[in-house]
Amino acid sequence: MESHAGIFHTLPLGERVQKKLENLIDKYMSQLGASKVSLSSISSQALWQQTNRLEGYGQELFRFTDRKDVPYILAPTHEEEITTLVAKTIKSYRSLPLRLYQIGRKYRDEIRPRHGVLRSREFVMKDLYTFDYSLQSALKTYEEARCAYNRLFDELKLPYLVAEASSGDIGGDLSHEYHLPSPIGEDIVISCTECSYVANEELASARPIPPQDHYSTESNNAQAQVWRGISKDRKTLVNVWYPASFSDRDINTHALKSVLPGLDSSLENAIPLWQSALNSSSQRPRLLNIIDYRLGQHFATSLKNESSQFPMFPTQTPVELSQLDAQYITSSTSGEPFNTIHIHDGDHCPRCTSGKLRTQKAIELGHTFHLGTKYSDALDARVQVPSTMIEDGQVISTKSDNITSVSMQMGCHGIGVSRIIGAVANHLADERGLNWPRAIAPFEVVVIPGRNMEDDATTVSRSLTEASGIFAPIDLALDDRSESFPWKLKDADLVGYPVIVVLGRKWTSDRLCEVQCRRLDHTEFVPVDQLREHINKLLSQL
The missing domain is CATH 3.40.50.800 (Anticodon-binding domain)
Structure with missing residues (x-):
């Protein structure tokens, strides 16, 4: 029952549902060898500053100060706290691997709570944190955690999808999301009709179709158009050139952020802000041209060599192209032809030759992350390891000829307890009630x-x-x-x-x-x- 906007009380039957789900999670965490802990909901802002997440997390953090004006937050997640705890207690590789989890309340200052407990300001979550002394061991732990998740969702008998995902603000370079397809879902999941390829919208790609390279400078206004954006520091104007058969609504800002992570995708009109930055900044302004592969190489060459034929920026902008640091991008960071357009139903699968892609709305139920050493480096969570056990690429600090100190390899694996309850209720309900x-x-x-x-x-x-x-x-x-x-x-x-x-x-x-x-x-x-x-x-x- 909702008590305030985005805040809910749990009644007796709902409490039984939640406890059963928690017991189910406990069963699979036990099979994984994880020990249960209970961390405080209050965390230090100073601790979050050490990992550079205090400002980066945004306005969704609940912040407050005590009577001595010491700043705290209501934790939406516990990477900083658990890393600090382990750093104080674990000193040798013999104590690893270590797997600790909790089920507790988390907090997020949602600007617009919606869909009941699916997007609320207070929610119940299971978070598992893993610690290993080597990358090889950490990746093994990651796969074991994923297998435990699969067994848990199998027991719930849900038609879930496991999608390759971006790590976002959490960090790391390996991540998977567990989704339940739903028309009220806020995420988009892309899957192949023929093979096992599944990815979320941020990470998904489609196999490019060779373009018909017929664009020319004489016909570019009819065949291509431009979407404009700006970086968060207002110093880079972004021109995205794409076929006129699409519209601005089709632009995939996730793809653009792969080459400009600081893109501010929330603005409808970036030009006034860029013009203001032109007048106030002493640095040479930057113009980034991103060219969709469908326009072909001839268009890209013409844009670069005959730029006066194209609307690089509005005519009222008081700057010449020669005054700008102009760059042209035609391929992604992985070297693939750059696709600026959202994936649509029927696009070609990047993994197999016969499959077509299907897009579905979905509700995220769980998320696994391999964090690497992002938090252990920042919070000095290290263990001593014999030098002969060190792997290439590990961050090391030699203590003696035989013993070396290394940053712990970490993983984070979350399950939205209250979110699963809301998602299952919505998914299985019919005109007569819940199911x-x-x-x-x-x-x-x-x-x-x-x-x-x-x-x-x-x-x-x-x-x-x-x-x-x-x-x-x-x-x-x-x-x-x-x-x-x-x-x-x-x-x-x-x-x-x-x-x-x-x-x-x-x-x-x-x-x-x-x-x-x-x-x-x-x-x-x-x-x-x-x-x-x-x-x-x-x-x-x-």
Whole structure:
């Protein structure tokens, strides 16, 4: 229940769903050999300054000061705190690998909370932090964590996608996202129809189609147009040249940031800011021309050699092209032809020759990062290792002829607990109510008795909740409230119990229980002595 904008209370049934999900996470973290900790929700701003994240994280940080004016934040994540903790306690490689996780509340000052717990200001998250002494060991840990995530989402029986992803503000150079396709999702996931290629919008690419190189300076206004942007420091104007068959809405700013990380993509009109910077800056202004591969090499050559034929910037701009540091980019940082356009359905897969790409809206449920030494370098988290165990490329500090100090290799692996609850609720709900999967349903089964059948319902419930042979007790609720029989049936659908057992007319006449499972579109009358086996068969499919 929402108490304030983007802030929610959890009621009894929701608390049971959350605890079941947390227990499920605990099971798979235990299989991974991870130990559970509980870190404070309050973190030091000074600590975040050491990793250069205090300002870079943006305005979503909840900041405050205590009575002594010491600045703190409500933590949205705990890389700094866990690294500092481990740096104080772990000194030798023999204590590694180390895997620590927590499940707790995080905070994010959302400018516009939306979609309930999917985008809230306070949320519950599981974060696992891993520490290894070598890159090889860290990458092994990363794959083990990914396998644990796969098993967890498999048990939830969700149609999840695992996408190659950008690390963003967290850091590192290896990252994967776990997504649930949904029409209300805020992320875009691209997948191939033929092979296993899946990537998020920031990292996805399409196989270029050789362009028809027919653009010329005489026809460029009809065949090409320009989108303009500016860097955050206002010193670089960006011209993106692309085919006129597309529009500005098709420009992929994620691709542009691969060559200009400081691009400010939030502005609709960059020219006034750049003009202002021209007048106030003593440095030579920069003009960056990015050319979409579809325009062909002839267009790129003409743009560079016959620039006067093109609208490099508005005519009222008081500067000549010769006064600028003009640069021309036709390929990505990896050397591929530069694609400035968002990927569309039907584009060619970059991994296989026959597959076509499909774009889907999705909700991010989890994210894994290999962080490397970004935080351990900044916070001096190091261990002593025999020199013979050092790998090429490791940051080292020699202590003696035989012992060397190295920065720990780190990983971070998050799961949005409250986000999974909201995403699953939305994904499986229908016109009659919620529809929880067995693994996190508040109760697996509800027993609803007709009038004057309360004693019989108690007997049936006990037969299902007591251990019997190969069957474990069933997690069951008996609806013995004084509400009407039709009201209880409707409420059971709203709550979303996986299986509903009804004691109605067939019970009175033939001692048969009506077993309903909405997700499987199943209704059957079952005698009591077969009830447990029948219910377990249904639950195994949920």
